[in-house]
Amino acid sequence: MPTPARTSVQAIVTAARTILEAEGLEGLTMQRVAQAVGVQAPSLYKRVRDRGDLVRLISNDTARELSERLERAAASGDPVRDLRAVADAFRAFARERPAAFGLLFAPVPESWRADEALNRAAAAVVVRLAGELAGPERALDAARLVVAWAQGFLSMELAGAFRLGGDVDEAWQFGIEAITASLRSRPRRRT
Amino acid sequence: MPTPARTSVQAIVTAARTILEAEGLEGLTMQRVAQAVGVQAPSLYKRVRDRGDLVRLISNDTARELSERLERAAASGDPVRDLRAVADAFRAFARERPAAFGLLFAPVPESWRADEALNRAAAAVVVRLAGELAGPERALDAARLVVAWAQGFLSMELAGAFRLGGDVDEAWQFGIEAITASLRSRPRRRT
C-alpha cells in the first residue's frame, strides 16, 4: 500500500539552505537535514542522489536568486549607475547568505556545481553592462574584471581577510569607481 | 626506553601538501598522511594538535612561499612593471599549487588559517607598490583592489568558472592593465 510522501525535494533544499548558513558546509550532514524535515537519513536518498546532489540543488537556488537580484538592480538605464547598483546588490546578497555565496564560487567537485545555464544567466547582466561601458569587443574582458574583483573582494571580506585596518566600505567604493572609470576611458576597438 | 622518532612535523607537512594537491582537501585524511610518512594515524597526534592544525601548518608554508615569490617578482623599481610582475607571479603560483592557493583564501575556520604575520608579509609588497602608484593615502584601497581582483580571477579560473569563451589570458592582461592605468590616473589626496 503506497504511503503518502512525508517530505519533498523543495522542503529538503530549503532546510538544507538554512542549515548551511547556520552551521557551514561541514555542518550540512544528511542526518542533520533529515532531522530538520522529519524523516530518517536514508529516506533523503529517495529525493536526492547523494550529498553532492543536494549541494548542487542549493547552488541552483542560490544562482537563481542572485540572478534575479542582479537583474532587478540594473534599472536606471545608465550603465555606470547600473554597474554600481549591480555590484552593490552582489555585495548585499553575499552578506545575507555568506555560506551559499561562498559555495557558488568554491572549488567544489564539478558535479556539485550549479547548472551552467543559471551561472550564465547571472553573468548576462554584467556582460551587458560591461559591454555598454567598454564596447562590445571588450564586453567579456570587462565583465571578467568586474566579476573577479567583486567576487574576490567579497570572499576576502567574508573570510575576514581584510586585517590591515582602513575602512572596508571605502575600499569597496574605491574599487567600483576605479573600475568603472577605467572601463569608460578605455580605447574601444570599435563602436 | 625512549624510541627514536620515526617521523617529524616537517615530513608530515610536506607529505600533506603533496596529498592536498593530488587529492584535494577531502582527500587529505589523517590516515592518508600517516600512510605517506610511514606511521599509524594516532601517531600524528604527537606532532600536530588535530587535522585543522595540520591544515594551518600547510597554509603557513604556502603563505611563506607565496610571499617570497611576490617579493622576488618586484625587482625592476618601476611600480607599474613591478605590479604587473607581482600579479603574474601570483598567478603562476596559483597554477602551480592550485589546492594550496585555494586553501589560503577559502572560508575555513579561523583556527585553520595561516598566521596573521605571514599574510601580512605577503600583502606588504602589494601595499607598497599600490602606494607608489596611487599615493600613500590610497595605498590600502588600491592594494585591496589589486588583490581582490587577482584572487577572484584566479579562484574563478581554477574553478573553471570562465565558461563563456574568449581568451582567459587576454582577460588577465586586460584586467591588470585597466587596474594599473586607473590607479596611476587617480587623483591623489596628497603626494
Add this chain to the structure above:
DNA sequence: ACCTGAACACCGTTCAAGT
C-alpha cells in the same frame, strides 16, 4: 510507493598498553 533499522566502509580522535 515511501519509509526505516540495520549494516558497511569510512572518518577523526582518545587512550591504555607496549617498547
Add this chain to the structure above:
DNA sequence: ACCTGAACACCGTTCAAGT
C-alpha cells in the same frame, strides 16, 4: 619518549524488510 591496536562517536550510503 614514541608508537600502536582497540575503541568511540561520528559520517555517507545501501538494502532488505516493513507499511
